[in-house]
Amino acid sequence: MKAEVAQASPEVRQRGRRLLVGSDLAIRVASVALVLATWEFFGPSLNPGILKPPSAILAAFPVLIGNGELQLALGQSLRVYAIGMAIALLAGLVLGIASGRARVLYNVIDPWVSALYSIPAVALIPVIGVALGYTGDLPRIATVALFGVFPILINTQQGVRNVDPGLLEVARAFSSSERRLWKDVVVPAALPFILAGVRLAIGRGLIGMIVAEFLIGLAGLGYLIIVYQNTFRIDRMFVPVIVVAVIGIGLMGFVQFIEGRVAPWLRREQQ
Amino acid sequence: MTAPVRISVEHVTKRFVSGAVTVFEGLDLAVRDGEALCILGPSGCGKTTLLRCMHGLAGIDGGRIVIDGVEVRAPSRKVAMVFQHFGLMPWKRVRENVAYGLELAGASKATIAERVDRYVRLVGLVGFEDAYPYALSGGMQQRVGLARALAVDPQVLLMDEPFGSLDALTRELLQDEFLRIYQEHPRTMVFITHSIDEAIALGDRVVVLSARPARVRDILVVDIPRPRTVASVIADPRFVELRDRCWRLLRKEASWA
Numbered sequence A: 001m002k003a004e005v006a007q008a009s010p011e012v013r014q015r016g017r018r019l020l021v022g023s024d025l026a027i028r029v030a031s032v033a034l035v036l037a038t039w040e041f042f043g044p045s046l047n048p049g050i051l052k053p054p055s056a057i058l059a060a061f062p063v064l065i066g067n068g069e070l071q072l073a074l075g076q077s078l079r080v081y082a083i084g085m086a087i088a089l090l091a092g093l094v095l096g097i098a099s100g101r102a103r104v105l106y107n108v109i110d111p112w113v114s115a116l117y118s119i120p121a122v123a124l125i126p127v128i129g130v131a132l133g134y135t136g137d138l139p140r141i142a143t144v145a146l147f148g149v150f151p152i153l154i155n156t157q158q159g160v161r162n163v164d165p166g167l168l169e170v171a172r173a174f175s176s177s178e179r180r181l182w183k184d185v186v187v188p189a190a191l192p193f194i195l196a197g198v199r200l201a202i203g204r205g206l207i208g209m210i211v212a213e214f215l216i217g218l219a220g221l222g223y224l225i226i227v228y229q230n231t232f233r234i235d236r237m238f239v240p241v242i243v244v245a246v247i248g249i250g251l252m253g254f255v256q257f258i259e260g261r262v263a264p265w266l267r268r269e270q271q
Numbered sequence B: 001m002t003a004p005v006r007i008s009v010e011h012v013t014k015r016f017v018s019g020a021v022t023v024f025e026g027l028d029l030a031v032r033d034g035e036a037l038c039i040l041g042p043s044g045c046g047k048t049t050l051l052r053c054m055h056g057l058a059g060i061d062g063g064r065i066v067i068d069g070v071e072v073r074a075p076s077r078k079v080a081m082v083f084q085h086f087g088l089m090p091w092k093r094v095r096e097n098v099a100y101g102l103e104l105a106g107a108s109k110a111t112i113a114e115r116v117d118r119y120v121r122l123v124g125l126v127g128f129e130d131a132y133p134y135a136l137s138g139g140m141q142q143r144v145g146l147a148r149a150l151a152v153d154p155q156v157l158l159m160d161e162p163f164g165s166l167d168a169l170t171r172e173l174l175q176d177e178f179l180r181i182y183q184e185h186p187r188t189m190v191f192i193t194h195s196i197d198e199a200i201a202l203g204d205r206v207v208v209l210s211a212r213p214a215r216v217r218d219i220l221v222v223d224i225p226r227p228r229t230v231a232s233v234i235a236d237p238r239f240v241e242l243r244d245r246c247w248r249l250l251r252k253e254a255s256w257a
Helices: A002-007 A010-014 A022-046 A054-066 A069-101 A103-118 A121-132 A138-161 A165-173 A178-217 A220-230 A234-262 A264-268 B047-054 B094-104 B109-122 B138-151 B168-184 B196-202 B230-235 B237-254
Strands: B005-016 B021-032 B036-040 B062-067 B079-082 B156-160 B188-193 B205-209 B216-221
Touching: A022 A054, A054 A069, A054 A234, A069 A103, A069 A138, A069 A178, A069 A220, A069 A234, A103 A138, A121 A138, A121 A178, A138 A178, A165 A178, A178 A220, A178 A234, A178 B094, A220 A234, A234 A264, B005 B047, B005 B188, B021 B047, B021 B062, B021 B188, B021 B216, B036 B047, B036 B196, B047 B062, B047 B156, B047 B188, B079 B138, B094 B109, B094 B138, B109 B138, B138 B168, B168 B196, B168 B230, B188 B196, B196 B230, B196 B237, B205 B237, B216 B237, B230 B237
Parallel strands: B036 B188, B036 B205, B079 B156, B156 B188
Antiparallel strands: B005 B021, B005 B062, B205 B216
16 A cells, blocks of 8 residues: 555656656757758858858848838738638537537538548649639638648547547446536547647648748748749748748647646656 | 345346347346445456446346336436446546546535545545546556545445456555445445455355356355455455355356356
């Protein structure tokens, strides 16, 4: 009895969750520094016109901020991305929960979901252009939503369908109401699946945003990339690329933070 | 001497896979008020299914099961169950898991707090109230499962091989602990097990079931006085005799499995 308790003290166990230790971090920083340094010193000697060094890219930031181009493009992109992802999240959660719960609905939407998820979403952008036109935010919002919705929908659906039957039985054994069953069992059980879906959707949504800006809207960060690529200002072209990367990394970190807050028990699975 | 019957299983039939497998047929069993009835049987004989039927978690295909004069159709709040798989919600802390049944029963906040404290103490988990189940060993997780069931102060306790998935040492420790708790808070209990020693140590009577389709092979009265501990039971001369009888009954059945 005593031995059992001592061995399983929660403080001890919780420290097992994965954290970056000092040496991990050092290797990561060294890796980035090495690549950037190589690029800085040897890149220009290979092709001075195209391989502008990191220092030149850094210097391009104040230029694009000074003339307002970056803020304008960022604003256009973020507005479209936020609305598109909100639609993807809402539609994915509602359809995912409903189809995870009701077999009929699952059979109704599954062929469409499977088909649309198998088609590279890029291939559908011309359809969006034809259907919604090439001007205004709407076609780009639709593209972001299309790219983002399926991982959320499918993960939510699987999360709801894969609830541990043992826990469902516990809920029944304690005479749980349907509402409490969702609160106590189904939603928390599906949450890790849903959050994994959201993490996938963040990346896919960013792809949708940039591709839509390349192919449809001629606005936002994607358009900025195209403009500077066409004028061979590779240093400036990298500015929106880096901004997109920062958005992606930031949002991933945010979802991970949310996960830690709403699902602290998941730390175990990340060990 | 003989207490009134609390749970009566009357000629109950249960089939699986749209009637292809008969789990038990025409099974009769009576659990008396306040007694600890252990059901012992070879693996796969349908012990767990019988317990699930008693709680209304599984339907039956014939006969009836009556608890306190009311036919069982769905789980009742008078009955609480402890599961072999523990059945703890990984997203609830120990405190919240113990409170689960009380919350569903609509107990007041003050009652919940008081009962949770009391039963956490009873099962020896003080200091672990805010831990998540993943941080606990199997034995401690089942203590939580036990506290959750006892916290609703059920009139009938159904135990589905609660120590079956624990290692041998932890199992013995918990058997002892459970004996102490049960003897402090005695109540009508049905305890499923495939361990002969466990059945004798915990039970007032031991029902030995046959292999599928399950029938009652024999019912043994464990006339070892309480309060017991696992050690005191094993030291009792009647233990050897009872174990021998159980073993002989089971061996006949196990050869069929």
